[in-house]
Amino acid sequence: MSTAPTGLPIDETSRARLATDGLRMAVVDATDPAAYEAWLRSESRGFHGDQPTAEVLQQRHAGLSADRRLVGVFDESSAQPDLPVATTICWPADLTVPGHRAVPAWAVSGVSVSQTHRRRGIARALMEAELRTALALDLPVAMLTVSESTLYGRYGYATAALARDVTVLTRRVRWTGPQPAGRVHFVSAEQLRDDGHAVVERVRLGRPGEISYDGHLWTRQLGLSVDDDNAKKLRLIRYDDASGTPQGFAVYHLVGDDTDFAEHELKLHTLVAATTDAYAGLWRFLLDMDLVTKVSAHLRPVDEPLRWMIDDFRAVRVTEVDHLWVRILDVPAALGARTYGSPGRLVIAVDDPLGHADGTWAVDVADDGGATVSATDDPADATMSVNALGSLYLGGVPARTLVATGALSGDAERLDRMFRSPVEPFLSIWF
Ligand SMILES: CC(C)(COP(=O)(O)OP(=O)(O)OC[C@H]1O[C@@H](n2cnc3c(N)ncnc32)[C@H](O)[C@@H]1OP(=O)(O)O)[C@@H](O)C(=O)NCCC(=O)NCCS
Known part of the structure; x- marks a missing residue:
């Protein structure tokens, strides 16, 4: 740029x-x-x-x-x-x-x-x-x-990339996941502002769909904007591993029940963990809290391991929504920026009414997963709308789903072998 x-x-x-x-x-x-x-x-x-x-x-x-x-x-x-x-x-x-x-x-x-x-x-x-x-x-x-x-x-x-809203009925669950090796600390807003962003940055490249951000978006992510109604109720925790290095954090607030003090709801604003140990440490802390019967969280990944770390799968209720929308503009640059799951040559024809991505493109994937992408006159192995290409791009939406909608035609199995990501895409913020 x-x-x-x-x-x-x-x-x-x-x-x-x-x-x-x-x-x-x-x-x-x-x-x-x-x-x-x-x-x-x-x-x-x-x-x-x-x-x-x-x-x-x-x-x-x-x-x-x-x-x-x-x-x-x-x-x-x-x-x-x-x-x-x-x-x-x-x-x-x-x-x-x-x-x-x-x-x-x-x-x-x-x-x-x-x-x-x-x-x-x-x-x-x-x-x-x-x-x-x-x-x-x-x-x-x-x-x-x-x-x-x-x-x-x-x-x-x-x-x-999709996202989930999650509710956990905590009285029903017993922790069956790993025992965390580190510890949870309460921290101040200033401490988390300083330590938390490094954790966000460590997580970012491991998760398709995450974006780089700071400034107002980081302040808002921590719930610390001056116009955030809940700012004065926030609790901020940081998870340090056994060697004392910060590996995760969470921000939440509690809402009491007027008729029963033992029935608080914990509203989780954000939970970011750079390691599975930090993930277990933070969730366990939140689920074990006294006077709380429900934990609710907005914007969680679709591959959240939490349900496999407790003894009652059905104590977790999940609602799924669309979250990150992507628009491919420059096909060679966009498709050449990612890696693919299997090598070979695939020719795709893209229909873009606005013209930007329109054309027939050869995606040549090398053994290391890297690709070169160029315009071609060869016959297409798959034909798709620019929207379908956007859904395929981060590897989270199966080609066979797009075939079912009519937005894509071609060998869905082959497309999935190439495009699907081993890590589900997810974006942990709104912007
Ligand atoms: C959504 C919003 C930006 C649309 O602005 P607008 O100037 O009225 O939209 P346009 O007149 O340019 O409409 C463009 C197209 O979108 C469609 N459209 C507009 N608002 C729509 C809506 N709420 N739901 C479905 N379609 C809508 C129009 O029918 C039109 O379709 P077409 O051109 O394919 O025939 C405006 O209503 C708004 O500010 N909403 C509140 C804030 C908001 O939600 N912003 C979006 C943030 S992600």
């Missing part, structure tokens, strides 16, 4: 399209506190959030990395012409792909259109612009997490 994200001019195609509707699309100068405030107020309103207080504005502005590209759409005829009527915030982040590698990707976030301007094509103009912007920045993949599953398929995105 040669150009800084904020240095790139606004996408001309979408700017011109919105201008015909009397709207001005522009990159927002986020270094200007007033411009940032107007952008954030609009974005917060778009997501039905609170009016940001001075303290929130200050913390968010201070935590805004220089690589954040903020875009606003302005309507000079509205009663508040300085407040954008639509927003996006995007930045480059490393997305882990199979093979302990990462691909540079365009993280698309903060997509909002004011209630007063909805359903007249503003989101489409913004989303199509961000795809062209990503390509202009040499980023072969775009990605996002979604408020609704119905929004982004039309732009070529597809679910690439």
